C-alpha cells in the first residue's frame with residue numbers, strides 16, 4: 001500500500017511489520033496535550049484500531065498544544081473531535097471514541113478489548129487507575145507525563161517488567177499537585193513526549209529496538225537534556241493490586257466531586273456584607289492581598305482546617321488563577337458546607353480591582 005511505503009521499505013518493519021500494526025488495537029486515554037500527538041502518529045502509522053477515551057470538551061486554551069483541534073472544535077467532545085480529524089488523516093483504520101470518563105467501573109471492560117494502553121491523562125487518580133487496570137487485565141502501559149518544561153516517558157507492565165506503582169507506590173495527597181491550567185506548560189513539550197510514547201507503542205508492536213520498560217526517560221525542554229533512570233520491579237506492589245482485583249470495579253475515584261463549584265466575579269463579592277474571604281494558595285505564594293481581612297488556608301490543608309471557616313459567613317474563595325479556588329469550593333460543597341463560592345479572578349486581578357476601586 002502506497003500510504004505505508006516509507007515504513008515497508010524499512011527492513012526492520014516491512015510488510016510483515018506493517019500488518020502487525022494494522023492488526024493491533026491501541027487504547028489512548030485522554031485526548032489532550034499528550035493524547036493528540038500520540039493519536040496523530042498512531043493513526044498515520046496505520047494502527048488498525050484506535051480507541052480514544054475523553055469526557056472533556058475542547059477549550060480555546062487547549063489549542064496552544066492540542067494539535068488535533070482547531071477553532072471549529074471548541075465546545076466539541078475531545079474524543080469525538082479527535083476521531084473526526086483522524087478519519088481524515090487515515091480512513092483505512094477504525095477509530096472508536098468513548099465520550100466518557102475512565103473510572104474503576106468501565107476500565108477493565110474497556111482495557112480487555114485492546115492490546116496496548118496509552119496514558120495521555122493529566123491527573124494522578126487516573127494514572128493509578130490506568131496502572132492498576134493494566135496490571136489486572138495484563139496489558140502493557142505506555143506512560144507519559146508533563147510538567148512545565150519537563151516530561152517523562154516509560155513502559156510499564158510489559159514482559160514482566162515493573163509497573164507505575166513500582167516507581168511511585170502511592171499517589172500524592174489529593175489536590176496537592178497543580179495541573180497544566182494552574183502552572184502552565186510549554187506547548188511543544190506534549191508534542192515531544194507524546195511522540196516518544198507513540199514510538200514506544202510502535203516498538204512494542206513491531207518487536208524492534210529497546211523499549212523503555214524498566215526505565216524512566218526524563219526530558220528537559222529548556223536545556224534539551226535527557227536522563228534515563230532505571231526502575232526496579234516491586235512484586236509486593238503488584239501483588240497488592242492483584243489481591244484487590246475482585247473489588248476493583250466497586251472502588252470510587254474520590255476526587256471527582258459531584259457538586260461543581262459556583263463561580264462568581266470579584267465585582268459581585270466585595271460590596272456584600274458578612275463574607276469570609278479565603279486564600280487557598282500555599283503560604284509562600286504572592287502577591288498577598290492587603291487592606292482587607294483574608295483567611296489563609298492552603299488547598300492542601302483544607303480538610304484539616306475546616307474549623308477556620310466561619311459558619312455564619314458566606315465563604316468566597318480565591319487562589320492565583322481561579323482553578324484551585326474552584327476545587328476548594330467544590331470540596332467544601334461536597335462536605336455539605338453551604339455558601340461556598342469560587343472567585344474566578346486570581347489574586348493579581350483582585351488586587352488590581354481593589355486599587356481601581358480605591359481610585360474611584
Ligand SMILES: Nc1ncnc2c1ncn2[C@@H]1O[C@H](COP(=O)(O)OP(=O)(O)OP(=O)(O)O)[C@@H](O)[C@H]1O
Nearest residue numbers: 030031032033053054056101102121122126180181
Ligand atoms: N479519567 C479520565 N478519563 C478520560 N479522560 C481523562 C481522564 N482524566 C483526564 N482525562 C483527559 O486527559 C486530557 C489531559 O490533557 P491535558 O493534560 O492537555 O489537560 P486539559 O485538561 O486538556 O488542559 P488544562 O489542564 O490546561 O485545562 C484531558 O483532555 C482530560 O479530559
